[in-house]
Amino acid sequence: MDTTVIIGNGVAGTSAAAMLRRNGYEGAIKLIGDEVALPYQRPPLSKAWLIGSDRPKPTLLRPLSFYEDNRIDLMRARKVAKIDRNKRRIRFSDGKTTKFDSLILATGALPRRLDLQEADLKGIYYLRDLGDAAALRQALNNPSCHEVVIIGAGVIGLEVASAAVDRGKTVTVVEVAARAMARVASPVTANFVTQKLKNIGVQFLFNKKIDGLGAADHHVSSVNLGDGSQVKADLILAGIGVIPNTELAEAAGLDCDNGICVDQDMRTSDPKIFAIGDCARGTNTFASGKLRMETVHNATTQAQIAAAAICNKERPAPVMPRFWSDLKDIKVQTVGVATGYDRVRSDASQDPLSLEVHLKSGDRLVAAEIVNLPNRQSALVEEISLQVSPDTR
Numbered sequence: 001m002d003t004t005v006i007i008g009n010g011v012a013g014t015s016a017a018a019m020l021r022r023n024g025y026e027g028a029i030k031l032i033g034d035e036v037a038l039p040y041q042r043p044p045l046s047k048a049w050l051i052g053s054d055r056p057k058p059t060l061l062r063p064l065s066f067y068e069d070n071r072i073d074l075m076r077a078r079k080v081a082k083i084d085r086n087k088r089r090i091r092f093s094d095g096k097t098t099k100f101d102s103l104i105l106a107t108g109a110l111p112r113r114l115d116l117q118e119a120d121l122k123g124i125y126y127l128r129d130l131g132d133a134a135a136l137r138q139a140l141n142n143p144s145c146h147e148v149v150i151i152g153a154g155v156i157g158l159e160v161a162s163a164a165v166d167r168g169k170t171v172t173v174v175e176v177a178a179r180a181m182a183r184v185a186s187p188v189t190a191n192f193v194t195q196k197l198k199n200i201g202v203q204f205l206f207n208k209k210i211d212g213l214g215a216a217d218h219h220v221s222s223v224n225l226g227d228g229s230q231v232k233a234d235l236i237l238a239g240i241g242v243i244p245n246t247e248l249a250e251a252a253g254l255d256c257d258n259g260i261c262v263d264q265d266m267r268t269s270d271p272k273i274f275a276i277g278d279c280a281r282g283t284n285t286f287a288s289g290k291l292r293m294e295t296v297h298n299a300t301t302q303a304q305i306a307a308a309a310i311c312n313k314e315r316p317a318p319v320m321p322r323f324w325s326d327l328k329d330i331k332v333q334t335v336g337v338a339t340g341y342d343r344v345r346s347d348a349s350q351d352p353l354s355l356e357v358h359l360k361s362g363d364r365l366v367a368a369e370i371v372n373l374p375n376r377q378s379a380l381v382e383e384i385s386l387q388v389s390p391d392t393r
């Protein structure tokens, strides 16, 4: 029987398994992940998970019955150590092997670690998986935790900042760049969100390089800035981006360049091996050049494409990229890819909590950002779609 092996059971891998079955794939599907938990959603880990008094439960991607009903062999707590392309098989870390006809790499990404001498002090947290979220939540619950420093004003940093301030902590965000959300949003949206977070008590330090960390009893006590100043810290959350998990692909000799290189069908440089989700880098109809996206929407879209290719079905029509972030009562949504724009038009609505931003290249709308206007999303998707060439709609 034909076998598809999927390495990584996050949203990309799990969606690919589901899409294979939806496309009528009759072969065996092995969905392998090194985490113990049933496949779960990561977005709540920096949002609902950190707020509220009840002990949170993981938000499952699918119930256990889904895997049984769809004959998906869900292999949890199993780490793949090697891909043998010649023999078309993978080897687990315990030495066992399994064969594949098609292989999907959905290995995700890992948080970038602080490059500081004091980086292994106690009190420093990262946020990627359930274990990280449980540890962070516990640390925030500690009554002696008052001063929280977030390193990095990206989406995860800001989400944790808003949760921590909600829990009564003194929160300072330290960012080396001149503004927040530099990778995901225009300056207009970023400044709007920054101001809203300032209003609820989050402090921001932009253009600040970190020189080192102060410690007391092997626990972090301060963040020392390049200008000689210090910020007190009982807890640090480092949200300084992720590194695509390309280790297996690189060792197998697949082309990698800030991600596993893929074509329009999500095929790697080996036609029987696909890569999807946070670990994959390729072209996108709605952006120029190659890019690697780190969103749930991208992971599920790419899963559909890879599944169609494996089932010899027509490639699905391009879907416009989408992203959301929840910062307490601020919901930020983006549509399209915010690159290659030269004009920004913003409409602050009557409601001081909402905003709509249009990013244009000449007269063409290439992307849009909305804050607290969820009902506008589909209209904006439509509007941008109308302005791209007919074959990409």
Ligand SMILES: Cc1cc2nc3c(=O)[nH]c(=O)nc-3n(C[C@H](O)[C@H](O)[C@H](O)COP(=O)(O)OP(=O)(O)OC[C@H]3O[C@@H](n4cnc5c(N)ncnc54)[C@H](O)[C@@H]3O)c2cc1C
Pocket (backbone or CB within 6 Å): 007, 008, 009, 010, 011, 012, 013, 032, 033, 034, 035, 042, 043, 044, 045, 046, 078, 079, 080, 081, 106, 107, 108, 109, 127, 128, 129, 156, 245, 248, 276, 277, 278, 279, 293, 294, 295, 296, 297, 299, 322, 323, 324, 325, 326
């Ligand atoms: C805290 C947090 C909040 C987020 N919030 C949002 C949001 O609001 N909106 C949004 O759009 N996106 C959000 N994201 C991003 C989104 O969750 C990711 O883009 C998405 O999870 C990527 O899915 P993936 O399947 O590609 O990778 P992952 O979810 O990282 O899954 C990869 C899996 O593969 C496993 N794996 C790796 N190597 C091996 C191996 N050798 N053997 C076995 N298993 C292996 C990993 O352990 C992991 O379980 C958030 C991410 C985080 C961490």
